[in-house]
Amino acid sequence: MPANPALRDYLLTRRSVGIAFLKEPGPNASELEQILTIGTRVPDHGKITPWRLIVIEGEARVQAGERLAGIFARNNPGIDEASIEIERQRFLPAPLTIGVISSPKPHPKVPEFEQLLSAGNVAFNLLHAAFALGFGASWVTRWYTFDAEAAAMLGVGAGERFVGFVHIGTPTTTLEDRPRPALSEIVSHWGLDQQ
Numbered sequence: 001m002p003a004n005p006a007l008r009d010y011l012l013t014r015r016s017v018g019i020a021f022l023k024e025p026g027p028n029a030s031e032l033e034q035i036l037t038i039g040t041r042v043p044d045h046g047k048i049t050p051w052r053l054i055v056i057e058g059e060a061r062v063q064a065g066e067r068l069a070g071i072f073a074r075n076n077p078g079i080d081e082a083s084i085e086i087e088r089q090r091f092l093p094a095p096l097t098i099g100v101i102s103s104p105k106p107h108p109k110v111p112e113f114e115q116l117l118s119a120g121n122v123a124f125n126l127l128h129a130a131f132a133l134g135f136g137a138s139w140v141t142r143w144y145t146f147d148a149e150a151a152a153m154l155g156v157g158a159g160e161r162f163v164g165f166v167h168i169g170t171p172t173t174t175l176e177d178r179p180r181p182a183l184s185e186i187v188s189h190w191g192l193d194q195q
Contacts, residue, residue, distance in 0.1 A: 013175055016127065017136030019094050022169030026057065026095025031133050035168070039098070041123035046107050047111040050115035051122050053162075054099035061091035061107075064154065073151050090142065094167035098126055103160045116172035119163045126166040136171030139164050 027035055036053065044050070056064055069087040073079060091097050102119035104112045123139050130137035144150035145162040156162060 010131070013177070014128070014131065015146075015175060016080070016138045017173075017175060019138050019140065019167045019173045021172045022094040022136050022138070022167055024093075024095045024170065024173050025131070026169050027133065027135060031135075032096070034133060035126060035129040038132065039122050039126035042125055044118050044120055045114055048105045048108045048115070050102065050108055050112060051112075051119035052101040052103045052155075052160070053122070054101065056084070056091050056099065056154075059096065061095075062088075062095065065092065067089050067153050068144055068150060070093050071147065071153065074176040090144070091167075092124045094138075094169040096168045097156055098166045098168070100154055100163045100166065101160050102163050103157070116163070122164055123164050126168075130166070135168050137166055137168045139141070141165070148179050 002145075032055070036055075039053070040051075065088040065193065068090055069084045072087040073084050076083070100119055100123040102116045104115040127137045127139055141162070141164045145164060153160055154162070
């Protein structure tokens with residue numbers, strides 16, 4: 001396979017764009033199909049597709065936020081209205097959000113942990129796909145990723161769980177890179193560093 005300097009440079013500078021900086025326009029139908037196609041080209045031992053995707057766009061963003069706010073208010077009696085309003089806005093302003101669900105399948109050679117990692121790869125590949133099409137994106141988890149009632153309301157079935165939500169839109173700012181770990185602090189070479 002030939003070297004791809006443009007891809008290398010992209011990978012060296014890839015950076016998530018926070019949800020607050022993602023505005024309209026979002027991907028059109030054709031772009032969304034490309035994003036979903038690229039997003040699902042991940043390692044999948046046994047070809048068992050241990051993940052599903054939920055697209056939240058348009059008016060559904062407002063409806064999902066309203067339902068989240070209701071669950072949040074019930075779970076937090078006496079919470080102030082400003083906090084409830086934050087929950088109403090969870091899928092705004094980004095024009096599109098893709099919920100990535102780990103949906104493990106029974107398989108004698110593919111443990112559930114490996115299937116969960118495959119789902120995580122889908123979320124990360126969705127980021128790459130969005131950036132490749134000129135959009136910004138951010139992969140996040142929030143309380144509703146782990147709350148059974150909220151997750152079910154957003155589409156999780158029995159035995160499934162969200163690995164996160166990928167928000168996609170047009171970036172309104174260019175963000176500076178954040179500090180990255182020094183390789184010398186996180187990389188070792190087995191056999192050379194072992195006692």
